[in-house]
Amino acid sequence: MGVVIIDGSTVRGFVEDEAQFKKSVKERFGELDLNGDGVLSRSEMRKAFESFRLIETHFGAEVFTTPEQLTRLYDSIFEKFDFDHSGTVDLEEFESEMRKIMLAIADGLGSSPIQMALEDDDHSLFKKAADLEVSKSQPSRPSS
Numbered sequence: 001m002g003v004v005i006i007d008g009s010t011v012r013g014f015v016e017d018e019a020q021f022k023k024s025v026k027e028r029f030g031e032l033d034l035n036g037d038g039v040l041s042r043s044e045m046r047k048a049f050e051s052f053r054l055i056e057t058h059f060g061a062e063v064f065t066t067p068e069q070l071t072r073l074y075d076s077i078f079e080k081f082d083f084d085h086s087g088t089v090d091l092e093e094f095e096s097e098m099r100k101i102m103l104a105i106a107d108g109l110g111s112s113p114i115q116m117a118l119e120d121d122d123h124s125l126f127k128k129a130a131d132l133e134v135s136k137s138q139p140s141r142p143s144s
């Protein structure tokens with residue numbers, strides 16, 4: 001367990017670094033695509049939401065308490081991702097919705113940093129955003 005501190009500019013910088021963002025989203029997508037069929041099903045997405053702790057604050061899950069309400073919440077998030085209503089979420093849909101969510105969170109954070117507790121094996125995009133921030137703030141080493 002480690003603690004990272006991120007603020008709006010950390011998250012925004014991560015999303016706006018197009019190559020890095022796409023790569024991170026693609027990796028995350030690959031991890032979530034449990035059966036490897038190239039798309040995310042409703043149950044694969046649900047597992048993702050459950051592991052994506054910030055979504056609880058972003059989507060207001062704290063006001064949803066019963067399993068039925070949670071299922072409705074997850075369904076409504078799924079519909080957001082499944083832009084063409086195909087019943088599955090492909091990489092493009094996943095990337096564009098993640099971008100929207102991350103930017104909305106960046107706006108919400110503004111310049112007030114928050115601390116996030118992350119597991120060491122956390123693969124969330126926030127961990128990646130924080131890692132990127134750390135790597136950028138390191139003085140560049142002279143190449144040997």
Ligand SMILES: [Ca+2]
Nearest residue numbers: 033037039040
């Ligand atoms: Ca799948």
